[in-house]
Amino acid sequence: MSNDDGIYSPGIAALAEVASEFGTVRVVAPDVQQSSMGHAITATRPLSYRATHIGTLTAYRVNGTPADCVALGVYHWGKVDVVLSGINLGLNLGNSIWHSGTLAAAKQAALLGVRGVALSGPAGLENFENSKPWIRRVLDILLHETTLPLVNVNFPREPRGVVWTRVSVRRYDGQIVPTKHPLGGDLFWFTVTPIEGAETGTDRWAAEQGWISLTPLRLDLTDEGQLRAVSADHPLDETLATAVSPHRSSNEAAESVHGDEATASIPVQPGHSEPSPGRE
Secondary structure, three states: OEOOOOOHHHHHHHHHHHOOOOOOOOOEOOOOOOOOOOOOOOOOOOHHHHHHHEEEEEEEEEOOOHHHHHHHHHHOOOOOOEEEEEEEOOOOHHHHHHOOOOHHHHHHHHOOOOOEEEEEEOOOOOHHHHHHHHHHHHHHHOOOOOOOOOEEEOOOOOEEEEOOEOOOOOOEEEEEEEEOOOOOOEEEEEEEEEEOOOOOOOOHHHOOOOOOEEEEEOOOOOOOHHHHHHHHHOOOOOHHHHHHHHOOOOOHHHHHHHHHOOOOOOOOOOOOOOOOOOOO
């Protein structure tokens, strides 16, 4: 389990308590607030962690991002069935999936071949007692749906039930709001205002109507329809590339590109180890 609100958030404590009814829970979460961090990873310095406690559970707080936390957790505990991220203090609906650190932790799990579930609730919620029966029902559904690699869940303040949904994609009127620093200098806030209503069957529509939304997601962002259309209307060198290039790249070809990528990962020696309390 991880989150982006930080390891001492009441949301992750409530989720850990309910999830413990379904199996062994290990918590690896950021040591500070990481909201809207998106899928950032730490590549310019080493990571460290310290042991702490969430209720009766031993947990580990990491000086990194939500995605870092999931990568460390999967590294240390090689057999991970599912990664739960949340419960976020604030809904992650529609376009929020692009910048949400909560979603990023679940996506990192999916990238590592582990099922990922992101769960979010109303902003400002501190007492999750009334939410626990709904959390339990959602986990009971999703932990048995082993074919879903990535799911985004949103709990409205007063749920009426649970529905499957798709992502609400709306246009926004983004604005920069200038202000002044008390000690001088200019500061700026970025705000957005939706200019379209939510469509029936979307996650935002479900939340507005009081339904818990379960939205299956995928990592492949390719627009298959547009790809087919543009390939037919304006073919490039696809035929030649397919004819002269192997179906699978060699290790040498893959390594040559790896060094040119925007963020080159630091090699890690293989092997897994159990973290000990206080280990840096």
